[in-house]
Amino acid sequence: MKSRCFWVSDSKLYQEYHDNEWGQPVYDDETLFEFLVLETFQAGLSWITILNKRENFRKAFNNFDYEKIAKYTESKYLSLLQDAGIIRNKLKIKSAIANAQLFMQVQEEFGSFSKFIWSYVEGKPIINKFHKREEVPATTELSDKISKDIKKRGFKFVGSTVIYAYMQAVGMVNDHTTECYKYPK
Numbered sequence: 533m534k535s536r537c538f539w540v541s542d543s544k545l546y547q548e549y550h551d552n553e554w555g556q557p558v559y560d561d562e563t564l565f566e567f568l569v570l571e572t573f574q575a576g577l578s579w580i581t582i583l584n585k586r587e588n589f590r591k592a593f594n595n596f597d598y599e600k601i602a603k604y605t606e607s608k609y610l611s612l613l614q615d616a617g618i619i620r621n622k623l624k625i626k627s628a629i630a631n632a633q634l635f636m637q638v639q640e641e642f643g644s645f646s647k648f649i650w651s652y653v654e655g656k657p658i659i660n661k662f663h664k665r666e667e668v669p670a671t672t673e674l675s676d677k678i679s680k681d682i683k684k685r686g687f688k689f690v691g692s693t694v695i696y697a698y699m700q701a702v703g704m705v706n707d708h709t710t711e712c713y714k715y716p717k
Contacts, residue, residue, distance in 0.1 A: 534551075534713045535711050535712060535713050536550055536551075536712055536713065536714070537550060537707075537708055537709050537712045537714075538664070538665045538709065539665075541580065543580060545580070545583050545584065546580055546583065549583055550714070551714065553701070554700065554701060554708075555657075555700060555701075555703050555705075555706045555707065555708050555714065556703045557656075557657050557702070557703035557704075558701075558702040558703055559646045559650065560646065561598075561635075561639065561644050561645045561646055562596065562597075562598075563702070564645055564646055564649065564702060565596055565598045565632070565635055565645065566596040567698055567701045567702050568631060568635070568698060569589070569593065569596055569628050569631070570582050570586065570589065570701075571694050571695075571697050571698045571701065572624060572627055572628065572631065572688070572689035572690065572694060573589070573618070573619045573621070573624050573628075573689075574694070574697065575624070575689050575691070575693075575694050577619070579697075581619075582619075585617060585618055585619065588615070588617030588618050589617075589618050591617070592612055592615050592617060592618050593612075593618075593628065598632040598635050598636060599632075599636070601628060601629055601632035602629065602632040602633040602635075602636055604629045604632075609625060609626065609629065612625045613625065623688070623689075624689060626688075627687075627688035627689045630686065630687075630688060631687050631688060631689075631690075634682075634685055634686050634687050637685070638685065649678075649702075649704070650704065652674060652677070652678055652704070653674075653704050653705075657703050657704060657705060657706045658674075658704065658705045658706065659705075659706045659716055660705060660706060660707050661710060662707060662709050662710065663709060663710050663711070664709065665709075668707055668709070669696065670693050670696060671692040671693055671695075671696050672692075672696060672705075674699075675692045675693075675695040675696035675699060676692045678695050678699075679691055679692040679694070679695040682695075
């Protein structure tokens with residue numbers, strides 16, 4: 533049996549996410565936006581809740597097409613509030629729409645969101661060397677800085693904890709613990 537990170541449960545979905553996505557460097561804007569939306573909806577909830585609803589989120593949010601989401605009307609917003617397949621939080625839904633607009637502003641300014649976000653780690657993942665659960669932080673000075681910077685740009689639901697989880701998800705930091713088979717040897 534594979535030795536995985538402490539947070540991975542018996543859920544096949546969780547195991548597949550851990551094995552195939554979490555901590556893998558993501559440089560394409562489409563996937564970076566998807567994770568931004570999912571992480572903001574996850575605030576205050578468990579990640580497995582979001583994973584279980586991920587396909588519903590894809591359907592509800594036009595496959596995370598930020599150009600379409602940025603143009604959502606009030607009626608689309610109201611229909612999302614009625615969609616039992618997603619997290620029906622008014623502020624989080626509004627933030628997904630606003631964040632899509634801001635995401636495109638960052639793309640305009642930097643050429644891509646990827647260039648912007650990866651510049652914080654000079655384009656390559658930070659490989660941490662954590663042995664056990666207690667060592668893995670919820671926030672870091674860097675997640676504090678990124679959170680502060682993107683909040684200044686108007687992004688919502690991007691506190692330091694959300695940003696650190698985002699950094700882990702998109703591989704800006706590799707927090708696979710040292711006993712995990714995915715830890716870089």
